[in-house]
Amino acid sequence: MRVVSLVPSLTESVAATAPGVLVGATDWCSHPADLDVTRVRGTKNPDLDAVRALSPDVVLASAEENRAPDLELLRAAGLRVWVTDIRTVDDAFPQLRAMLTEGCGLPAPAWLDEAERAWAAVEPVLPPLRAVIPIWRRPWMVVGRDTFTGDVLRRLGVENVHGGHPERYPRIPVDELNAARPDLVVLPDEPYAFTAGDGPEAFPGVPCALVSGRHLTWYGPSLAEAPAVLRRELDDPLENRMT
Structure with a gap:
């Protein structure tokens, strides 16, 4: 083969x-x-x-x-x-x-069974957090409807603010993203490599979770560890804000 x-x-x-x-x-x-x-x-x-x-x-x-x-x-x-x-x-x-x-x-493969068990054990956080999920800037683009990324976050208790948008990856100006008043902004490191110094400054006053794009958007062996990795990355900014 x-x-x-x-x-x-x-x-x-x-x-x-x-x-x-x-x-x-x-x-x-x-x-x-x-x-x-x-x-x-x-x-x-x-x-x-x-x-x-x-x-x-x-x-x-x-x-x-x-x-x-x-x-x-x-x-x-x-x-x-x-x-x-x-x-x-x-x-x-x-x-x-x-x-x-x-x-x-x-x-x-065994890793596929392991991944399926990991996701079967996930219990969503309630009530869900409303989040904006950028995937690019210049221009700003976000996750819209009917995406694997959106479903991953939904299962972890994060509701996509733009989940009902007619486009799957719409372009939306950053002032409109802020006007949606999200509880959280989820910034993956791919396809755009958001970092602590490139992305969060565009959303003043809103907790920003810097997450692994591989665990958020890839479907493969990373699925087995994705629930634990993403939940930790999503919780960090919220815990820091409370402390």
């Missing part, structure tokens, strides 16, 4: 299950840190010639991350393309299991 992955979280999923089958991944595939495969540029601009040259048995992709025209060109070249469309935590487990077992011919 030869696998090319065009999505960082799917790359990590295969690498944690059977690293020897991966022959290609994007420049953004950062986990595991010692991944040694041919790089095929990014999720939005993959080098299709490089992918074809690797002669993969399957190319792994995501409906959200990858462009449909690129995937159609790979199919037209005779390659098998397996596309995930994961928008909730509940979506993640059966789709990852099918991708690994049916798509890649691998046994179901």
Whole structure:
């Protein structure tokens, strides 16, 4: 089996299950840190010639991350393309299991069962906190409707202020974000690398949680530890404000 992955979280999923089958991944595939495969540029601009040259048995992709025209060109070249469309935590487990077992011919990994147990044990905090969830600035963009990120936070007791927006990742000026009067601002370190000095200053008087983008937005082995990691990161600014 030869696998090319065009999505960082799917790359990590295969690498944690059977690293020897991966022959290609994007420049953004950062986990595991010692991944040694041919790089095929990014999720939005993959080098299709490089992918074809690797002669993969399957190319792994995501409906959200990858462009449909690129995937159609790979199919037209005779390659098998397996596309995930994961928008909730509940979506993640059966789709990852099918991708690994049916798509890649691998046994179901122990880490997937561990992740499912971790999320089954999560009890949401009530009442939920209303949060704004930026993913970019210049211009400001936030998490909107129907996203995996929004569902992860919902399960942890965080209500997305823009969860009912007609767009999935709308552009909203920062003064409008503040006008929504959120209880919390959630600032992940990807795709935009928010830091203590870059992001919180735009939301004066509002607690800001700096969280791991990998645990908030990736569906893969990180799911197993995500509930504990994110709950700690979400609680820190609120506890600091109270003290």
